[in-house]
Amino acid sequence: MQKLNFPTYSFRFKNSENKISIFDCLRKKFVILQPEEWVRQHCVLYLIQEKKYPKSHINVEKELIVNDLKKRYDIVVFNTDGSIHLIVECKAPTVTINQSTFNQIAQYNQVLNANYLMVTNGINHYYCQMDFENKRFDFLKDIPTYN
Template sequence: MVPLNFPSYALRFKNRENKALVFDIIRKKYVQLLPEEWVRQHCIHYLIQEKKYPAGRMLVEREIRVNSLSRRVDLAVCDTDGRFLLLVECKAPDVPLNQEVFDQIARYNFPVRSACLMLTNGIQHIYCQIDYEAGKYLFLKELPDYSELRQML
Protein backbone atom coordinates (compact mmCIF):
# COMPACT_ATOMS: atom_id res chain seq x y z
CA MET A 1 0.00 0.00 0.00
CA VAL A 2 1.10 3.55 -0.66
CA PRO A 3 2.40 5.79 2.14
CA LEU A 4 -0.26 8.19 3.43
CA ASN A 5 -0.25 11.69 4.86
CA PHE A 6 -0.98 10.38 8.37
CA PRO A 7 1.43 9.46 11.15
CA SER A 8 2.63 5.87 11.09
CA TYR A 9 0.51 3.45 13.13
CA ALA A 10 1.08 -0.16 14.21
CA LEU A 11 -1.75 -1.77 12.27
CA ARG A 12 -2.28 -5.52 12.58
CA PHE A 13 -2.34 -7.62 9.40
CA LYS A 14 -2.89 -11.21 8.39
CA ASN A 15 -3.57 -13.21 5.25
CA ARG A 16 -6.50 -15.51 4.69
CA GLU A 17 -7.24 -17.35 1.45
CA ASN A 18 -4.62 -15.24 -0.38
CA LYS A 19 -6.27 -12.00 0.75
CA ALA A 20 -4.58 -9.36 2.88
CA LEU A 21 -6.59 -8.37 5.96
CA VAL A 22 -6.22 -5.53 8.46
CA PHE A 23 -7.65 -5.46 11.97
CA ASP A 24 -10.33 -2.82 12.51
CA ILE A 25 -10.19 -1.77 16.17
CA ILE A 26 -13.71 -0.33 16.01
CA ARG A 27 -15.48 -3.31 14.42
CA LYS A 28 -13.11 -5.63 16.33
CA LYS A 29 -12.48 -7.89 13.36
CA TYR A 30 -10.17 -8.35 10.40
CA VAL A 31 -11.43 -6.80 7.15
CA GLN A 32 -10.10 -7.00 3.62
CA LEU A 33 -7.25 -4.58 3.04
CA LEU A 34 -8.39 -2.52 0.05
CA PRO A 35 -7.04 0.98 -0.73
CA GLU A 36 -10.05 2.73 0.84
CA GLU A 37 -9.77 0.53 3.94
CA TRP A 38 -6.07 1.41 4.19
CA VAL A 39 -7.11 5.09 4.38
CA ARG A 40 -9.99 4.42 6.80
CA GLN A 41 -7.81 2.50 9.25
CA HIS A 42 -5.22 5.28 9.31
CA CYS A 43 -7.97 7.84 9.78
CA ILE A 44 -9.44 5.88 12.72
CA HIS A 45 -6.05 5.73 14.45
CA TYR A 46 -5.42 9.42 13.69
CA LEU A 47 -8.73 10.44 15.27
CA ILE A 48 -8.11 8.32 18.37
CA GLN A 49 -4.41 8.93 18.93
CA GLU A 50 -3.86 12.47 17.65
CA LYS A 51 -7.26 14.13 18.08
CA LYS A 52 -8.41 12.20 21.18
CA TYR A 53 -11.72 11.03 19.73
CA PRO A 54 -13.14 8.18 21.85
CA ALA A 55 -13.17 4.86 19.97
CA GLY A 56 -16.43 3.96 21.72
CA ARG A 57 -18.18 6.87 19.97
CA MET A 58 -17.08 5.80 16.47
CA LEU A 59 -19.29 4.15 13.88
CA VAL A 60 -17.79 2.40 10.84
CA GLU A 61 -19.82 1.70 7.70
CA ARG A 62 -23.04 2.62 9.47
CA GLU A 63 -26.20 2.59 7.40
CA ILE A 64 -28.20 5.81 7.14
CA ARG A 65 -31.27 6.77 5.12
CA VAL A 66 -30.89 9.56 2.56
CA ASN A 67 -34.13 10.46 0.75
CA SER A 68 -35.48 6.95 1.44
CA LEU A 69 -32.29 5.38 0.03
CA SER A 70 -29.95 3.26 2.11
CA ARG A 71 -26.37 4.58 2.22
CA ARG A 72 -23.28 3.68 4.26
CA VAL A 73 -21.22 6.25 6.12
CA ASP A 74 -17.50 5.38 6.04
CA LEU A 75 -16.80 6.71 9.51
CA ALA A 76 -18.68 8.85 12.01
CA VAL A 77 -18.24 10.06 15.57
CA CYS A 78 -21.27 10.66 17.79
CA ASP A 79 -21.75 12.33 21.14
CA THR A 80 -23.26 10.60 24.19
CA ASP A 81 -26.78 11.44 22.94
CA GLY A 82 -26.15 9.83 19.55
CA ARG A 83 -25.86 13.11 17.64
CA PHE A 84 -23.32 13.08 14.84
CA LEU A 85 -20.30 15.27 15.59
CA LEU A 86 -18.08 14.23 12.69
CA LEU A 87 -18.85 12.54 9.40
CA VAL A 88 -15.86 11.17 7.43
CA GLU A 89 -15.73 10.12 3.79
CA CYS A 90 -12.69 8.00 2.95
CA LYS A 91 -11.53 7.44 -0.61
CA ALA A 92 -8.67 5.43 -2.06
CA PRO A 93 -5.41 7.40 -2.44
CA ASP A 94 -5.81 7.62 -6.22
CA VAL A 95 -9.31 9.17 -5.99
CA PRO A 96 -9.19 12.98 -6.15
CA LEU A 97 -11.17 14.94 -3.56
CA ASN A 98 -13.30 16.96 -5.94
CA GLN A 99 -16.76 18.55 -5.95
CA GLU A 100 -18.41 15.19 -6.62
CA VAL A 101 -16.88 13.71 -3.46
CA PHE A 102 -17.84 16.78 -1.44
CA ASP A 103 -21.41 16.59 -2.77
CA GLN A 104 -21.56 12.93 -1.70
CA ILE A 105 -20.69 13.65 1.93
CA ALA A 106 -22.99 16.71 1.92
CA ARG A 107 -25.90 14.47 0.80
CA TYR A 108 -25.04 11.89 3.46
CA ASN A 109 -24.94 14.65 6.05
CA PHE A 110 -28.38 16.02 5.20
CA PRO A 111 -30.34 13.68 7.52
CA VAL A 112 -27.74 13.51 10.33
CA ARG A 113 -26.66 17.20 10.53
CA SER A 114 -23.12 16.59 11.73
CA ALA A 115 -21.17 19.49 13.24
CA CYS A 116 -18.12 18.78 11.06
CA LEU A 117 -17.17 16.94 7.87
CA MET A 118 -13.88 15.36 6.88
CA LEU A 119 -12.93 14.09 3.43
CA THR A 120 -9.71 12.17 2.98
CA ASN A 121 -7.94 10.04 0.42
CA GLY A 122 -5.03 9.60 2.82
CA ILE A 123 -2.95 12.12 0.90
CA GLN A 124 -5.22 15.15 1.03
CA HIS A 125 -7.60 16.00 3.87
CA ILE A 126 -10.46 18.51 3.78
CA TYR A 127 -12.23 19.62 6.95
CA CYS A 128 -15.25 21.85 7.33
CA GLN A 129 -17.60 23.02 10.01
CA ILE A 130 -21.22 23.63 9.08
CA ASP A 131 -23.11 26.76 10.04
CA TYR A 132 -26.67 25.51 9.65
CA GLU A 133 -28.26 28.86 10.52
CA ALA A 134 -26.35 30.69 7.77
CA GLY A 135 -26.37 27.69 5.42
CA LYS A 136 -22.57 27.85 4.97
CA TYR A 137 -19.59 25.54 5.05
CA LEU A 138 -16.62 26.94 6.96
CA PHE A 139 -13.46 25.23 5.71
CA LEU A 140 -10.86 24.59 8.40
CA LYS A 141 -7.08 24.26 8.19
CA GLU A 142 -7.10 21.56 10.85
CA LEU A 143 -9.61 19.15 12.30
CA PRO A 144 -10.72 20.16 15.80
CA ASP A 145 -9.87 17.74 18.57
CA TYR A 146 -12.74 15.95 20.28
CA SER A 147 -13.19 18.44 23.13
CA GLU A 148 -13.30 21.37 20.66
CA LEU A 149 -15.74 19.58 18.40
CA ARG A 150 -18.17 18.87 21.23
CA GLN A 151 -18.33 22.60 21.90
CA MET A 152 -19.41 23.28 18.30
CA LEU A 153 -22.89 21.84 18.85
Protein backbone atom coordinates (compact mmCIF):
# COMPACT_ATOMS: atom_id res chain seq x y z
CA MET A 1 0.00 0.00 0.00
CA GLN A 2 1.14 3.50 -0.70
CA LYS A 3 2.55 5.94 1.84
CA LEU A 4 -0.11 8.30 3.16
CA ASN A 5 0.04 11.83 4.53
CA PHE A 6 -0.31 10.61 8.15
CA PRO A 7 2.31 9.81 10.77
CA THR A 8 3.81 6.32 10.44
CA TYR A 9 1.88 3.72 12.41
CA SER A 10 2.45 0.01 12.91
CA PHE A 11 -0.34 -2.33 11.92
CA ARG A 12 -1.02 -6.05 12.22
CA PHE A 13 -1.55 -7.87 8.93
CA LYS A 14 -2.72 -11.36 8.02
CA ASN A 15 -2.60 -13.17 4.69
CA SER A 16 -5.40 -15.65 4.09
CA GLU A 17 -6.35 -17.18 0.74
CA ASN A 18 -4.13 -14.62 -1.02
CA LYS A 19 -6.03 -11.74 0.58
CA ILE A 20 -4.25 -9.39 2.94
CA SER A 21 -6.20 -8.22 5.98
CA ILE A 22 -5.42 -5.47 8.47
CA PHE A 23 -6.39 -5.59 12.14
CA ASP A 24 -8.99 -3.00 13.12
CA CYS A 25 -8.40 -2.06 16.77
CA LEU A 26 -11.97 -0.75 17.13
CA ARG A 27 -13.87 -3.66 15.59
CA LYS A 28 -11.28 -6.03 17.13
CA LYS A 29 -11.01 -8.13 13.98
CA PHE A 30 -9.10 -8.40 10.72
CA VAL A 31 -10.71 -6.71 7.71
CA ILE A 32 -9.76 -7.03 4.04
CA LEU A 33 -7.13 -4.45 3.17
CA GLN A 34 -8.58 -2.26 0.42
CA PRO A 35 -7.18 1.21 -0.41
CA GLU A 36 -10.05 2.95 1.44
CA GLU A 37 -9.53 0.68 4.46
CA TRP A 38 -5.82 1.63 4.48
CA VAL A 39 -6.88 5.29 4.76
CA ARG A 40 -9.55 4.51 7.40
CA GLN A 41 -7.09 2.61 9.62
CA HIS A 42 -4.56 5.44 9.43
CA CYS A 43 -7.26 7.95 10.27
CA VAL A 44 -8.45 5.92 13.27
CA LEU A 45 -4.91 5.82 14.70
CA TYR A 46 -4.48 9.52 13.93
CA LEU A 47 -7.60 10.29 16.00
CA ILE A 48 -6.47 8.02 18.85
CA GLN A 49 -2.73 8.74 18.97
CA GLU A 50 -2.40 12.32 17.70
CA LYS A 51 -5.78 13.84 18.63
CA LYS A 52 -6.20 11.81 21.85
CA TYR A 53 -9.80 10.73 21.22
CA PRO A 54 -10.70 7.72 23.41
CA LYS A 55 -11.27 4.48 21.49
CA SER A 56 -14.58 4.14 23.32
CA HIS A 57 -15.83 7.32 21.61
CA ILE A 58 -15.02 6.16 18.07
CA ASN A 59 -17.23 4.05 15.83
CA VAL A 60 -16.50 2.80 12.29
CA GLU A 61 -18.52 1.48 9.36
CA LYS A 62 -22.05 1.72 10.72
CA GLU A 63 -25.27 1.98 8.77
CA LEU A 64 -27.44 5.07 8.73
CA ILE A 65 -30.56 5.99 6.77
CA VAL A 66 -30.32 9.07 4.53
CA ASN A 67 -33.45 9.98 2.51
CA ASP A 68 -34.78 6.40 2.90
CA LEU A 69 -31.50 4.98 1.57
CA LYS A 70 -29.13 2.78 3.57
CA LYS A 71 -25.65 4.32 3.75
CA ARG A 72 -22.52 3.58 5.79
CA TYR A 73 -20.36 6.18 7.43
CA ASP A 74 -16.62 5.60 7.72
CA ILE A 75 -15.80 7.04 11.16
CA VAL A 76 -17.83 8.84 13.80
CA VAL A 77 -16.52 10.29 17.07
CA PHE A 78 -19.07 10.74 19.85
CA ASN A 79 -19.18 13.32 22.65
CA THR A 80 -19.61 12.03 26.21
CA ASP A 81 -23.34 12.92 26.05
CA GLY A 82 -23.84 10.67 23.00
CA SER A 83 -24.09 13.49 20.47
CA ILE A 84 -21.74 13.37 17.51
CA HIS A 85 -18.55 15.40 17.60
CA LEU A 86 -16.98 14.41 14.26
CA ILE A 87 -17.78 12.53 11.06
CA VAL A 88 -14.90 11.36 8.86
CA GLU A 89 -15.38 10.36 5.23
CA CYS A 90 -12.48 8.28 3.88
CA LYS A 91 -11.73 7.73 0.22
CA ALA A 92 -9.03 5.69 -1.50
CA PRO A 93 -5.84 7.64 -2.28
CA THR A 94 -6.64 7.52 -6.00
CA VAL A 95 -10.02 9.23 -5.46
CA THR A 96 -9.98 13.00 -5.87
CA ILE A 97 -11.77 14.90 -3.12
CA ASN A 98 -14.36 17.06 -4.86
CA GLN A 99 -17.75 18.66 -4.35
CA SER A 100 -19.58 15.32 -4.51
CA THR A 101 -17.45 14.08 -1.57
CA PHE A 102 -18.51 17.13 0.46
CA ASN A 103 -22.12 16.61 -0.65
CA GLN A 104 -21.93 13.02 0.64
CA ILE A 105 -20.67 13.98 4.10
CA ALA A 106 -23.14 16.90 4.23
CA GLN A 107 -25.99 14.41 3.56
CA TYR A 108 -24.75 12.19 6.38
CA ASN A 109 -24.56 15.21 8.65
CA GLN A 110 -28.21 16.09 8.02
CA VAL A 111 -28.93 12.91 10.00
CA LEU A 112 -25.98 12.91 12.43
CA ASN A 113 -25.57 16.65 13.27
CA ALA A 114 -21.82 16.51 13.94
CA ASN A 115 -19.96 19.67 14.96
CA TYR A 116 -16.93 18.79 12.82
CA LEU A 117 -16.38 17.09 9.47
CA MET A 118 -13.21 15.58 8.04
CA VAL A 119 -12.76 14.35 4.48
CA THR A 120 -9.58 12.51 3.51
CA ASN A 121 -8.12 10.33 0.79
CA GLY A 122 -5.02 9.78 2.91
CA ILE A 123 -3.08 12.33 0.88
CA ASN A 124 -5.28 15.42 1.24
CA HIS A 125 -7.24 16.14 4.42
CA TYR A 126 -10.01 18.73 4.76
CA TYR A 127 -11.46 19.81 8.08
CA CYS A 128 -14.66 21.79 8.65
CA GLN A 129 -16.62 23.12 11.58
CA MET A 130 -20.37 23.32 11.20
CA ASP A 131 -22.16 26.65 11.43
CA PHE A 132 -25.72 25.38 11.91
CA GLU A 133 -27.18 28.86 12.33
CA ASN A 134 -26.03 29.94 8.85
CA LYS A 135 -26.33 26.43 7.34
CA ARG A 136 -22.73 26.22 6.16
CA PHE A 137 -19.35 24.87 7.19
CA ASP A 138 -16.13 26.76 7.78
CA PHE A 139 -12.82 25.22 6.76
CA LEU A 140 -10.20 24.71 9.49
CA LYS A 141 -6.47 23.93 9.47
CA ASP A 142 -7.11 20.86 11.67
CA ILE A 143 -9.70 19.29 13.94
CA PRO A 144 -9.47 19.99 17.66
CA THR A 145 -7.64 17.67 20.00
CA TYR A 146 -9.84 15.84 22.52
CA ASN A 147 -10.35 17.67 25.82
